[in-house]
Amino acid sequence: MRGETSLASDKETRDKYAPRLKSKGEDALRVATELYAFVNLLDANKTLERALTDPSRSAADKQQVIDLILGQEADPLTVDILHDLVAHQWSRIAHIANAAEDLSVDATAYYADALGITNQVAGELAEIHSALLGMPLVLFRLSDEYGRPEARVNLLKSLLDEQDMHPVTEQLALNATQDLRGRRFPDTVMWLVDRFSEHMDQVMVTVTTAVPMSDEQSSRIQDVYGRKLGKPVHINSVVDPSVLGGMKVQYGSVSTDGTVATQLKHLRRRMTTAG
Incomplete structure (x- = not known):
């Protein structure tokens, strides 16, 4: 701090x-x-x-x-x-x-x-963050402070090569792994998403579910959190089958985890304690 x-x-x-x-x-x-x-x-x-x-x-x-x-x-x-x-x-x-x-x-x-690409850049950074969440080995290598910066950059370039993202998005992401600045790569990317959202006076809300949300679900969450936060909300939808069901909602440092995987983890912990 x-x-x-x-x-x-x-x-x-x-x-x-x-x-x-x-x-x-x-x-x-x-x-x-x-x-x-x-x-x-x-x-x-x-x-x-x-x-x-x-x-x-x-x-x-x-x-x-x-x-x-x-x-x-x-x-x-x-x-x-x-x-x-x-x-x-x-x-x-x-x-x-x-x-x-x-x-x-x-x-x-x-x-x-x-x-005129501010929203595009924020969205593409969120896509990078979401796409890498299920790739722990890649995230480790992109955040490895003992590895060579050139190796981290080349790895990320190989992942972004076919994504057709704006050069501004790509450069920000490459900066985040080239000079880690004592942070993990995904943390820096999420920080950049929040900074661009703040710049646009919006809030980026990341919703993680086991299967893709419908347009109706996404719109409903956008409306609920828009009223709750008093600002326009942009939904970053992440699909992660490992959560099994339910959803996790995160914005800034606030996280609400109602996924089945987390509920099962809490249940197992309580049963272990009781036993």
Whole structure:
């Protein structure tokens, strides 16, 4: 979890630069790419990350370090954002990279807005997450921090090759396995789904069932949760025969599991305890 200081710094910078990122239109992709490259640099160089979050150094000094790293090639908005980040205080040194990642995703979302594909990207990311849930060995390899990043990326590319997904979706997914950032691949993908849904002021609700839901069932769940959450709801339907029956509904960190498999597990636990 991030401390209050980091949360405040992250929010302040994101709110400050949201209008400028939005106004960049399709050029926001360049900013997103540059910010994510900087995240990778910080993840690989803890000494640099420590220097850029050192409260004993002046903001001007840390901004000069940014200028030396970026040179004259970076987009001026990228430079401004990183100047702003190093001028803030952080609860932990790693939180500045998290903030840069947040802003990279924001920039990507505004780029998707400019192309009119924001909902498509969120849906395709959810599809990737759902498709891999039944492939534990693949998920392990995509989340293996001891494996080579190139191997993880090549594995995911081979899985996505015939899916005909938008390049933005594919790049976000590839980023999630190339630099794991201390997270499991599916967790990062789900985080991205939630971020894009939040950007669209929607909620992504994942419903897991043993067999495909009918259109009527999907519409009913969409209506119920739309009224419950007070926002438009997008249904991500996952078919997993191992749940046997019933359904599991999840949005954000909230999960309601009414599947037969889970009920049987609870029943066996109670019987074992009673015996």
